[in-house]
Amino acid sequence: MKVFVSVDMEGISGLTDPEEMRAGGRGYERGCELMTGDANAAIRAAFDTGADRVVVTDSHGTGKNLRADLIDERCTLIRGPSKPMRMGEGLDASFDVALYVGYHARAGAERGVLNHTWMGREIQNLYLNGEVAGEIRLMAGYAGSLGVPVGFLAGDEAACEEARGVLGDIATVAVKKGCGRYAAELIPPARAQEQIYEAATRTLRAPERWRHLTLRAPYTLAVEWNATEIAQSCSLIPGVTLTSPRTTEFTTGDYSEIVGLLGICATIAGEIGCAGRHYG
Known part of the structure; x- marks a missing residue:
């Protein structure tokens, strides 16, 4: 069995503060350790249920958050910025199943801890074939385009609800319940990681x-x-059209172009956002 594990950070057990997600922020180094712990729970479940290969991609920010020195030594880790397929880097049709760890709810989700879509503030809404989408729908769609099913998701309660709305009766573990965007009722990480392991083990079997x-x-x-x-600025990319003063649209027959183009647009948006941060 070949297993793909995509690991984001906002839905990791024990984390609620944006500073914990940002290199140099207070608590970031500990956040990286907790992120690696949640990832290791899913990786261990994969190997314990017969996986002969597990590929893990660091899906948060610059992709340099998972601790390479603490990650389960049996897996392969993909890390670093500007990966062409971003959160889906490394996934192809040869995988049997994809697992999502540390995922969060889309922008605007009620009680979604650290909720956003792809970027912290630049994207208000994302629509995929007319349906409002967050990172869960976007990445599940990418896996589906390759013929790969999603087996499991761990994150905050709102993310788990979103995953079930997108995929139906999928196995999930809610490691925290949002009290607001930056506060949550937490399951202590040691217990949350054991729940991730147990649920991932059950679904992989x-x-x-x-x-x-x-x-x-x-x-x-x-x-x-x-x-x-x-x-x-994004509408200057060939194939991208401006459908309203703040909305762009792109259509293709190749789903990988959806993921790749969003990454490029996000890079442009980040540069513009930093230059004009006082104007939102």
Whole structure:
């Protein structure tokens, strides 16, 4: 069995503060250790249920958060910035199943801890084939386009609810329950990691519980940005159209282009956002 594990940070056990997600922020180094602990719980479950290869991708920010010295030595780790497929880097049709750890709810989700879509503030809404989408739908759709089912998701309670809304009766573990965007009722990390291990083990032994998200081509990605300048700049990319002063749209028959283009647009948006941060 070949298992892909995508690990984000906002949905990791024990974390609630944006400073804990940012290199140089208070608590960041400890956050990286907790992120690696949650990832290791899923990795251990994969190997204990017969996986002969586990590929893990660091899906948060610059992709340099998982501790390479603490990650389960049996896996392969993909890390670093500007990966072409970002959160899905390393996934291809040869994998049997994908697991998502540390995932969070989309922008605007009620009681979603650290909720956002792809970027902290630049993206207001993302639409995939007309359906509002967060990172969960986006990445499940990428896996589905390759014929790979999603077997499990761990994150905050709102993320787990979102995953079930996207994929149906998928196995999930809620490691925290949001009291607001930056506060949560937590399950202590040691217990949360044991729950991740146990739930991932159960689902990996029951392939009938894995879920595919199959979207029909062509695929259309619409992004509602928080600033007109971002939308206007992204619309200069060939194939991207401006459908309103703050919204861009792109259609393709290749789902990987959806993921890749969003990454490029996010890079542009980040540069513009930093230059004009006082104007939102």
